[in-house]
Amino acid sequence: MAEQKKTVTFIIERQDSPTSAPYTQEFEIPYRPALNVVASLMEIQKNPVTKDGKKVAPVTWECNCLEKVCGACMMVINGKARQACCALIDELEQPIHLAPARTFPVIRDLLIDRSVMFESLKRVQAWVEVDGTWEVKDAPIQNPYTATTAYEISHCMTCGCCLEACPNVGPQSDFIGASPSVQAYLFNLHPLGKFDKEKRLNALMGKGGITGCGNSQNCVEVCPKNIKLTTYLAQLNRDVNKQALKNIFNK
């Protein structure tokens, strides 16, 4: 009896340039145990032939660490935003649909431009001033309980899942999304970073800031690092409201 060869079928949404129209192509690759989406895309790259035998340009995507740390391979897999490197074929329903995260500008195929998030991080001043603005001396000690929270938030890899899943982030709105907002909280927790707390809260009060949150809470559902985004957004809401009262009454 001839052995039935197991295969994996992909339906991939492709796009040749940032402005051209998207189209889909179907690919079939041989199955092997522990296969994930990135490894499958590598298989397609080796032999870029569609299911109906047409030779095409290999599918473009971005990946880097291959262990859910860098965030680069975020794409929409079977309708949900997630990391391709930890999307195991065994756990996915076939045919597997791959699409770029269209909340961001598409460069080509599954490759997107996530620089808008880095601009947002600049906007909320997601860093600690160590440029000699003030004396640091010995590094100040951080409350270990606060450090646990900071450690959790610092796992954020700016992958953009939370922005892709959020109904309020996209070309129709100016909301910066959960990830950059919550990074402001991370640096507000830092013993030196908290000196600039007011600046960050005022930045979050600006256009496209935290008021853009509509509490759909998709961010916390899709976050691959399980950061309690909605909890920190609620804390930031508290802080921003207090800051607003200060702005009104203390000046």
Add this chain to the structure above:
Amino acid sequence: MINVSFYLRRLHSLCGLLLLGGVLIEHLLTNASAMGGPEVFNQGLEMMELIPAPIFLAIEICLYAVPILFHGIYGIVIALDAKNNTGSYGYSRNWKFALQRYTAWYMVAFLIWHVGYLRIYLKGIMGEHISYALVQSVLSNPAVFVLYALGMFAAIFHFCNGITTFCMTWGIAKGPRAQRVVDKMAMGLCALMCLLTLAFMFSYLA
């Protein structure tokens, strides 16, 4: 920096929960008194008519018309910021997020009809006296009855889910457990208010 959109959003939230929530509860209680029969309902309306007309009009404008117009018009701006995606992300909170917007759109149409016909046309222009008999005649049309029931359900859901999002937006319920409890309590209140609505609406038909 003035941050206009921040203050508008917060005002939208306060106005919705406190003022329009009050309007909804006032409507529920007044109409619930119809279950006591026409006399009780009409007595309640007569009590309201004891308020001198200019003061009553001022209350209607300040506590009803202006908050509804502000909440409605700015609400449309907010609703247009969203691209509902319950198809891909069918989580309970995401559904409520989408429903908050769907009910809002229904309310826009419903309120134009409800206020336009009952308050502006019948009471304002025709000088009709609002009474048990009038409400009964309006609700005797089955299509109107269904559209009114839907209008009430939409307003009640929008208000109750608004309590949950208010608690998040103002940082009152922060952790997942607190938010879950508020959500469940608000949905419980929603069910109770919907049942009360059905009870008084059917009492008009009986």
